[in-house]
Amino acid sequence: MATKLWGVAAAALALATLPAAAETISVNVDKLSYTPAEVSAHVGDTIEWVNGDFLAHTATARNKEWDVMIMRNKTGRITLKHGGNLEYYCRFHPNMTGRISVAE
Amino acid sequence: MLLRIIAASAALMLGPAFAMAQGAKPNDAQIAHIAYTADQIDIGAAKLALQKSKNKEVRAFAQDMVRDHTAVNQKALALLKKLNVKPEDNDTSKSLSQQAKATAASLKKLNGAAFDKAYADNEVEYHKTVNGALENTLIPSANNPELKELLQTGLKIFQGHQQHADQVAKSL
Numbered sequence: 126m127a128t129k130l131w132g133v134a135a136a137a138l139a140l141a142t143l144p145a146a147a148e149t150i151s152v153n154v155d156k157l158s159y160t161p162a163e164v165s166a167h168v169g170d171t172i173e174w175v176n177g178d179f180l181a182h183t184a185t186a187r188n189k190e191w192d193v194m195i196m197r198n199k200t201g202r203i204t205l206k207h208g209g210n211l212e213y214y215c216r217f218h219p220n221m222t223g224r225i226s227v228a229e
Numbered sequence: 230m231l232l233r234i235i236a237a238s239a240a241l242m243l244g245p246a247f248a249m250a251q252g253a254k255p256n257d258a259q260i261a262h263i264a265y266t267a268d269q270i271d272i273g274a275a276k277l278a279l280q281k282s283k284n285k286e287v288r289a290f291a292q293d294m295v296r297d298h299t300a301v302n303q304k305a306l307a308l309l310k311k312l313n314v315k316p317e318d319n320d321t322s323k324s325l326s327q328q329a330k331a332t333a334a335s336l337k338k339l340n341g342a343a344f345d346k347a348y349a350d351n352e353v354e355y356h357k358t359v360n361g362a363l364e365n366t367l368i369p370s371a372n373n374p375e376l377k378e379l380l381q382t383g384l385k386i387f388q389g390h391q392q393h394a395d396q397v398a399k400s401l
Contacts, residue, residue, distance in 0.1 A: 156382050156385065157382065157385035157386060157389065179300050179301075179303075179304050180296075180297055180300050180301075180386065181296065197300070215389065216393075217293050217297065217389065217393065218385075218386060218388075218389025218390070218392075218393065219389060219392040219393055219396065220385065220388050220389045220392055221389065
């Protein structure tokens with residue numbers, strides 16, 4: 126009994142100190158816009174772009190860190206590795222722009 | 230300098246074709262034909278670039294143009310079928326095609342870096358002209374809401390192409 130209690134307490138303690146579970150944040154790509162154009166995320170989260178357009182797009186980091194192809198009616202994703210403000214655009218249609226604020 | 234003049238005159242040639250459309254308000258069947266023709270012209274120019282250019286940026290841009298304009302035209306044709314509208318040839322489309330032939334003829338005479346620069350400059354001007362026509366004539370004249378919406382999406386796509394072409398032209 127005592128062992129069990131210790132076990133529960135240890136598990137609770139472990140949960141409390143663990144970082145929040147990684148999330149997947151969806152961004153719609155529709156009619157040449159990323160919606161929402163600005164998202165807030167944490168390191169470890171995944172950004173998933175869902176392309177509803179009849180054209181291929183990309184999500185390309187301004188700092189060239191990543192370049193994600195998003196084929197028509199498909200999704201593209203990246204996992205955020207570090208904090209900061211990331212600006213991105215579509216290489217094919219540079220009038221499409223978005224931003225991700227990543228908290229450590 | 231000569232190149233610049235060739236590129237500028239090729240681009241200028243497209244001006245009057247769209248100016249004609251501003252006089253009389255085109256109907257949906259004519260608008261569809263003009264938009265389709267404008268798309269086909271850009272696909273033709275891109276195919277010429279893929280034949281002639283060895284520049285990585287220019288070739289990638291040309292491939293983007295073939296892919297996007299083909300997708301737009303497929304979408305447009307599907308919509309016209311659904312709406313039971315048959316594209317109607319008209320003076321604006323005819324004059325666009327004639328001028329595109331002249332532009333292609335002057336581009337064909339160029340090679341290497343001279344071709345790349347003239348093609349990229351012409352793409353900037355061509356998209357600028359088409360976007361002006363979409364904004365000022367074709368979109369306001371379109372009656373059917375679905376056609377209007379597709380033209381509005383087309384405008385955003387081609388504004389993107391204009392910026393992309395501008396980046397390519399400046400990189401050369």
